[in-house]
Amino acid sequence: MIKHQVNNPEERMILVCCGTGCLANGSGAVYEELCRALEGNDRYQVKTFAKATGCNGLCEKGPLVKIMPDDITYCHVQAEDVSEIVEETLIKGELIKRLMYRDPATKQYYRSHHDTDFYKKQHKVALRNIGEIDPAQVQDYLERGGYQALEKAIKTMTPEEVIEEVLNAGLRGRGGGGFPTGLKWKACAATDKQPRYVICNGDEGDPGAFMDRSILEGDPHTVLEGLIICAYAIGASMGYIYVRDEYDLAVKNLTTAIKDARKCGYLGRNILGSSLSFDIEIVRGGGAFVCGEETALINSIQGNVGEPWDKYIFPTEKGLWEQPTVINNVETWANVPVIINAGSDKFASIGTEGSKGTKVFSLVGKVVNTGLVEVPMGTTLREIIFEIGGGIQKGRQFKAVQTGGPSGGCIPEKLLDLPVDFDTLSQAGSMMGSGGLIVMDDRTCMVEVARYYVNFLAGESCGKCVPCREGISLLLDILTRICEGKGKLEDLDLLESMSKTIQQAALCALGRTAPNPVLSTLQYFRDEYLEHINNHRCPAGVCKELTEFYIDPELCNGCGRCRRKCPADAVTGEKKKAHEIDLSKCITCGECINNCKFQAVKVK
Amino acid sequence: MAVNSQQAADRQAIEKIVNSYPPERRFTLAIMQDLQKHFNYLPKEALQMTAVHVKAPLSAVFSMATFYKAFSLVPKGRVILKVCDGTACHIKGSNVMIDEIYKTLGIKPGETTPDGEFSLETVNCLGACALAPVLVANEKVYAKITPAVLRDVIKKYQGVEQ
Ligand SMILES: Cc1cc2nc3c(=O)[nH]c(=O)nc-3n(C[C@H](O)[C@H](O)[C@H](O)COP(=O)(O)O)c2cc1C
Ligand code: SF4
Numbered sequence A: 001m002i003k004h005q006v007n008n009p010e011e012r013m014i015l016v017c018c019g020t021g022c023l024a025n026g027s028g029a030v031y032e033e034l035c036r037a038l039e040g041n042d043r044y045q046v047k048t049f050a051k052a053t054g055c056n057g058l059c060e061k062g063p064l065v066k067i068m069p070d071d072i073t074y075c076h077v078q079a080e081d082v083s084e085i086v087e088e089t090l091i092k093g094e095l096i097k098r099l100m101y102r103d104p105a106t107k108q109y110y111r112s113h114h115d116t117d118f119y120k121k122q123h124k125v126a127l128r129n130i131g132e133i134d135p136a137q138v139q140d141y142l143e144r145g146g147y148q149a150l151e152k153a154i155k156t157m158t159p160e161e162v163i164e165e166v167l168n169a170g171l172r173g174r175g176g177g178g179f180p181t182g183l184k185w186k187a188c189a190a191t192d193k194q195p196r197y198v199i200c201n202g203d204e205g206d207p208g209a210f211m212d213r214s215i216l217e218g219d220p221h222t223v224l225e226g227l228i229i230c231a232y233a234i235g236a237s238m239g240y241i242y243v244r245d246e247y248d249l250a251v252k253n254l255t256t257a258i259k260d261a262r263k264c265g266y267l268g269r270n271i272l273g274s275s276l277s278f279d280i281e282i283v284r285g286g287g288a289f290v291c292g293e294e295t296a297l298i299n300s301i302q303g304n305v306g307e308p309w310d311k312y313i314f315p316t317e318k319g320l321w322e323q324p325t326v327i328n329n330v331e332t333w334a335n336v337p338v339i340i341n342a343g344s345d346k347f348a349s350i351g352t353e354g355s356k357g358t359k360v361f362s363l364v365g366k367v368v369n370t371g372l373v374e375v376p377m378g379t380t381l382r383e384i385i386f387e388i389g390g391g392i393q394k395g396r397q398f399k400a401v402q403t404g405g406p407s408g409g410c411i412p413e414k415l416l417d418l419p420v421d422f423d424t425l426s427q428a429g430s431m432m433g434s435g436g437l438i439v440m441d442d443r444t445c446m447v448e449v450a451r452y453y454v455n456f457l458a459g460e461s462c463g464k465c466v467p468c469r470e471g472i473s474l475l476l477d478i479l480t481r482i483c484e485g486k487g488k489l490e491d492l493d494l495l496e497s498m499s500k501t502i503q504q505a506a507l508c509a510l511g512r513t514a515p516n517p518v519l520s521t522l523q524y525f526r527d528e529y530l531e532h533i534n535n536h537r538c539p540a541g542v543c544k545e546l547t548e549f550y551i552d553p554e555l556c557n558g559c560g561r562c563r564r565k566c567p568a569d570a571v572t573g574e575k576k577k578a579h580e581i582d583l584s585k586c587i588t589c590g591e592c593i594n595n596c597k598f599q600a601v602k603v604k
Numbered sequence B: 001m002a003v004n005s006q007q008a009a010d011r012q013a014i015e016k017i018v019n020s021y022p023p024e025r026r027f028t029l030a031i032m033q034d035l036q037k038h039f040n041y042l043p044k045e046a047l048q049m050t051a052v053h054v055k056a057p058l059s060a061v062f063s064m065a066t067f068y069k070a071f072s073l074v075p076k077g078r079v080i081l082k083v084c085d086g087t088a089c090h091i092k093g094s095n096v097m098i099d100e101i102y103k104t105l106g107i108k109p110g111e112t113t114p115d116g117e118f119s120l121e122t123v124n125c126l127g128a129c130a131l132a133p134v135l136v137a138n139e140k141v142y143a144k145i146t147p148a149v150l151r152d153v154i155k156k157y158q159g160v161e162q
């Protein structure tokens, strides 16, 4: 096997993004075509290699191809473009304008993605290697300083010092709760029972988030290194990575990484000559949101139904097989090697008073630059959505941003300048959760959004306790009623009182936080509920029973776009004359309003 | 005859999967996942053999089969349509797509057409939110689908001979 460095000026590296988003856009074929084109080709001045990497975070522009060390980024690359890239850029050294990054707002072209607003304002810690390395090559990880933190910990620090370092860094769990990671480790180390276990929570049940997936796929060794460092600190003998079974690529890359780590002596007996013996196993999850909850996850690893148990005793004392167990989220683990390498002071210099370091967000929905972003804690929502994210798609109006996953909340425009950290989001009636940021515009119905989340949670409730099982379905009934135009004013009070009961009486956090989407939309978007109930109207044009579209003849210029897009042939009109919608044919799919560039389609 | 040899082959496949794991309770989920992948559902016999292998009551294995989303107790269609109904896809109209499938094929999420051709499932975020709304038809990903695209995809698979 040929070994080559990631950033060697004597060599050229072509990095093809093969994260899930780019693969779906055809990057697999781009990579294969490129490998074919490079094979046996001696026309290049320097040795040239192709590498398949994890997600670069800008899936919207994918498939992405980066040429290093020239620092050129090409977007939307298809297999057909490869020969041109080879001829023009690799051989002649010229840029291909049509493949360059173009800022959607300023229309400016960029040579490298590093110079764009999307990247400039980010700060990569957990995602530091993703997109830069081939996740299947341990060599790549090593060249970027991989496993140095482990060496440092084992050779120069006592277990207590490692725990102190993590504690001083102020690292808080990235899986949602925000519990101080160092405290958890300390509590586990303080027990007198052996064996002890560490677990990586890669269940990622949030139905609109993919940061953990991206880390597991794009940089599996960083998670392993975090786990091994913890094993050293707390004296654990075995680690488990619980990952969703659908995450094929993550499972594959993790499996390779574990094998390689064993070969290199980072896993197994007497790691790096120390007394630490530790190994890691992958457990594939069965796809149930509640299994992300730590006690349910432990049940699931043990081969049971994934039901949570009452946490009077924490898993740090009595966890997997009733033994002391540390369980942390994927992103939490990815931060650990950085803390040990750079030191807790350096790590804690980023972020806010109460939340140190960075957070990865999956920035999705009606935002221009959809993708994964990592920013220092304390960055405002406005910076994330409008500067990094480039604002709202199609020039529409921002309405809300949903954070915290199904049990989070919706934050309105007036709070956009909120600096994001664990505490500010909770105060705003939402939560950090695992880091989903779903941007909503005036075409998103807030009642329907609440119904969507409650419907999701109703399906995911494990059914063990009544307030959650029955309470959530009741919320769902009421919300469905409102969306169908059958709501009554009293329903709003009922929603509120029911929500309070569930919050207090449910057994686990799934149930206790389930009313959040309802309460936060009621708090900030009560008007929309009232429109549905009093005027039988869905202002966003989403709830079918309450929606009628019409074309404003003043604004319509007869371009015919909506007519061509309509799947029901409901739009009629002559070229350059105002068009009309035949309501008897219309299926309220919204294609016309989504596609009219002149805002001529309106909701009645 | 043909039926019997099919049964024997199935039985062999089950045995092979079940025996590839140590007889411990904690491997129940992994065994069931492999079985689901092989058969596209969990045949009753497979559940029985799993229970015997991991020394768990059949009821425990059965309750796992109904608890975890990944499992199905009935056979799935030849073409499995998975509409992503993660949040990003949802607010970009995945429900319109689900309605559209119901209109063309008469199936709702979790159902299979009577001729065994199509099954419809909804899944949570596929990790390709930039391409929302996303449809996966037999592992092939279709990005930014519209009702019109959806009809074409269905037509394409209807046309494909077995
Ligand atoms: C319903 C529910 C779902 C959860 N899902 C996840 C998840 O998908 N991933 C995760 O890391 N933590 C999840 N958690 C949080 C875990 O229970 C646990 O707090 C976390 O894994 C601890 O790791 P951390 O301290 O590093 O965040 C969930 C909690 C609840 C109540
Ligand atoms: S709150 Fe809901 S998910 Fe949690 S234990 Fe009770 S029924 Fe199960």
Ligand code: SF4
Residues within 6 Å of the ligand: A551, A555, A556, A557, A558, A559, A560, A561, A562, A563, A578, A579, A595, A596, A597, A598, A599, A600, A601
């Ligand atoms: S797309 Fe807009 S402007 Fe064009 S015909 Fe339709 S309504 Fe009129």
Ligand code: SF4
Residues within 6 Å of the ligand: A549, A562, A565, A566, A567, A568, A569, A570, A571, A581, A585, A586, A587, A588, A589, A590, A591, A592, A593
């Ligand atoms: S909502 Fe859909 S069906 Fe109705 S007119 Fe618009 S495009 Fe046609």
Ligand code: FES
Residues within 6 Å of the ligand: A017, A018, A019, A020, A021, A022, A023, A054, A055, A056, A057, A058, A059, A060, A062, A063, A064, A371
């Ligand atoms: S998968 Fe390529 S940028 Fe996300």
Ligand code: FES
Residues within 6 Å of the ligand: A207, A208, A209, B084, B085, B086, B087, B088, B089, B090, B124, B125, B126, B127, B128, B129, B130, B132, B134
């Ligand atoms: S929500 Fe559909 S791919 Fe993420």
